[in-house]
Amino acid sequence: MLQRLINDVKESTGSALRLTSLAAAAAIALSITIAFLCAAAFVYVLQHYGPVEACLSGAAVFLVVTLVAVAVYAVRKREARRRAEQAAKAAKSAAATMFADPALIATGLQIVRAIGVKRLIPILAIGGLALGLMASRSAAASGEPAEE
Template sequence: MLDKFVDDLKESAGTAMRLTSLAAAVAVCLFITTGFLCGAAFIAVLNKYGPVYACLAGAAVFFVCAAMAAICYALRKRAIRQRPVEAAKSTLQTALGDPIVMATALQAVRIIGVKRMIPLLAVGGLALGLMSKRPSAKD
């Protein structure tokens, strides 16, 4: 039971790392592309209409980019709020409901001692709380 839980945790961490690095690369490429497009548009408008209209056109391009980013952010936040209960919580509930896991935990407490288990349980509870608030990689 715990093996499945650990495997799910490793898989979701690896997936999150790959997706984060991919998203960072895409963001950098889009930023560079936007910079060159804005430069080209600025020079084209500058040659045809003058510096004031060129600056206004550049501001308009960045305003459209910012508005699109804000809309994407709002849609993402709404999608996160509408998600059902995460799979990690159900896996944890299944693990804690297993009598073998509970017997093993009680045996570990008896061997290690209650005074030494309190800091371990505090750190484990903190890690569990942070993990349960994190979005699932399968969604």
Template sequence: MRMIDDLKESTGVAVRMTSLAAAIAIASFVTISFLCAAAFVYVLQNYGLIEACLTGAAIFFGITLIGIVVYAVRRSQISQDAREAPKSALHTALTDPMVVAAGIQAARAIGVKRLVPLLAVGGLALGLFASRSSSQHEAPAE
């Protein structure tokens, strides 16, 4: 039950954070648009049309660079969190008495002789999955 509650809570937090980020993005877009328009008009009145266009391009290029830096930092934080999360979720699942009790009941219902091949195949699948997910998280060496 704890894992389900954690999932519900994290989903709710993600939805609230996403809607907040969307509102901030819209407000920032409107603000930046007006600032760019003001800069364009100022440069147009003082220097000319070509210089005003180049100024607008430079402003948007600077905003793009800032966005790239923020995206890269956030992506590295998410990848670090993703590497740490499976360990804690697996530890929580294996130490939960309800999960252990369900495993014992399944072993009784299925029988030990039938359970050994199932566990072998499950262990093989888990090993392949773990090696596959760990190789995806590693950065390629260049």
């Protein structure tokens, strides 16, 4: 069981590393392509209109690209904040309904009495660790970005 978990972690790490290196190579190639296109556009404007106009047109293009990137970032950050607030509300309401159920509370008290508090603490620690691992794996599998 533990060996399978370790193999899964190794496999996913290797896959993520290969995908990251492929994405980095694509990003480098794209940036070089964009640099050559910008240089060609600069030379074209320089030959037809002059150096001042070439510099101003290059600055205007990069200003527009920057403004678009800032707008996309602001929208994504707002969406992430809204999703986080909705998830917090859902978790809070689920916890409130779970602890408001008298049958669940009675069952929990019976389990504590049967097992004992000293034996229950390590079991709860292992359960919490397993729950955390399951939550992190499900978040990674769903592909949700971890933005703030």
